[in-house]
Amino acid sequence: MKQAIRRALTLVLALCLAVLPALSSADTYLPDGDVTHVDFTLAAAVHPEGFPATQAHLTDWAAFLKKLDIRGAMDALALLDPQSRVYLNGALRLNGQDQVPFVYDGYHSYRYFISPALGNEVFYFQMHNFLEFMLKPYYYMELPTQYIGLLMYPEAAVYLADSYFTPITDMMAAAREDAAANAEETRELLLSALADTQAMAQADLAHAENRLAQLDAALIALAAATPVPEPTAVPVTQAPAMEAPATEAAPAADAPATDAASVTAAAATDAAAPATDSPAPTATPAPTATPAPTPDVAAMQAERDAMAVLVARLIEQEANLSDAMDSSDNMTTKQLLAVLPAYATEEAQPDGLPADVPEGATVYNVPYETLYELCETLDMVESDDPDLERVYFFFTCLLIESLSGDLVVDTLGRLEDTLDALDPEQAGMTVVETENGLTCTIGETEVYRQQIAGGVTECTLTLPTADEYDINLRWRWDENGGGAALDAKAALVMNGADAAALTLTGEGLPRAGDVSGRGRVRIAASGSNFAAAPQPVDLAFDWARTAKEKPYTLGLTIDWLHPATGLSAVSLDFNGTFSAQDKSVFVEGKYPQNDFFNLNEVFLSEYKDRLMLPLALKLAPILLETPAGVINDVYTYMEQTDILVSLVE
16 A cells, blocks of 8 residues: 555656646747846835925825835846846835735746735736836826836837837948948059059150150250351442453352352343343253241240149159059058049049048948838838837827827838938938948938047937928937936927927946946926926936946935925835846746736726735735825825726726
8 A cells, every 4th residue: 555655656746747847947038148136125215305395294105115125036138128038036025024925027028927915816918018008097097107108118119229220230231341342342443543543654754754855955956056147149240341251261260169149140240231133041040949947946945844844743743653552552542542633533433422531431322222121121110010009109108298109100100201302312321431430411411420539429310301390319428527427319300499309318327347326317308299398307326336247236226306396305225136147047937828908897807806805915914004194195196096986996
């Protein structure tokens, strides 16, 4: 009998061990990154002196909150990322003792909450529906739950930022790679043009020097030649008749030869003699030689001077080109373009790029077709999500009080219209990258500028839309001084004025490597679309950690400063020990998939019937410790906001 019992127990134990992996197997669908383990406590406090005069029982609240805090042990992987993995085992404590224990298990957009106060039922929250759910109290009770939803689900903002910015950065990276390849091709063309231009310059110099030498020689010859005087004709007198025989005598042997002028004079004398009966023989005149043209010395000198200037210029050009060839391996594209004449760079110089490019900058063009494809991709973030409508609900929660949510969502669904309004010529986007910055220009509009210098990062985005309003973003992060300073603004601009704007400023913000600090943050909304300008939110913080790297202990206090007094009215105190952990701590649980955000009247009635009793039992000790003033304030608030009615009905 004992043997049979042992075998049965062994079989049961084996079955339990076989079932355990199915119930809690290691989670294999984990994002990249390191796991951080945190053991923490979180407490809230009310400071009555920070409030103006009020009917609320602030002293009772201050005493009551001193009795409560939350302790927890959390393992987090890729926290705030849409694919995050978080497991938290915690409890609401009363006077330092666990009163309401709970478990929170988060898988990317799925959240599971389990607590004995809720009968250990699994509450499943599909967070894609969370923002829509948080809008309902705003619509029906005018409670600001939409902003609470954005704060409780920051992954929604991270998801949208990734959905829009990642395709843009991918496009820019691809364009940058193409630009690098084109730059190498351009450089080869410029080096080839440099060699050809140098050869042409050497040939032109040789020709010019040869011509200059010819002109110098001609001018020297003209200057050295002795001028020959023109001969003067001697008149010949006719001899007497008796002396005629003597006159006809042959000339002496040593007489000089008769030149052409003497012969011409003699012929003229014979022609003047009286005619006789017998005709005298007619002499044939000698041919007259054509005089050689007289050189224009002034023109030759002018040509020589111009040629000397040309030779000097060609010598300088050839020297520059020779130096450029010797150092071409170390020259930038802009330096090569500066050395070469314009005609030599027509093939290497792209069309449509700015001429005033900073030294060392990389310039390239993103074609219109690529931008159009990007717009279609970004359109799908909004249009290809008909079931969840994440873009719609995010911007509705963010902008519902400024009546601008639908306008933004509509624009994000047809970005091609904005592109065509910016770039009617379809010339694409010109990008200029320098060591410290980046500018992107579409058409005549500089849509984006980034500058990083001296510990300061500045970014601006200007996007005129096809709907006659602009989207402007500004970001400035300054790490100089005691802590970082932030100045950021997002605005919808109509007719030159802010229709809706959200401003975030801060000072004393943590920087990489800091171990302590204190500062302030302000969040403010403004614009003509608001019926009444919301009160800005001012927060002060003080933090310190024991080391730069894990493990360390972090203490953080955040104070809400009342707008009427400027003093701390409510504070949160966090103290936690951070350490590294292995991914094996995560196990994959098996939970029912009944989304709480599908809540309706039937489900709500069932929840009340099942959960009111265990919840009342767990909260009874806390209720007994609650001051009467706190109970009165809670009852008054729930009655004024109709929360009490919705719970009772």
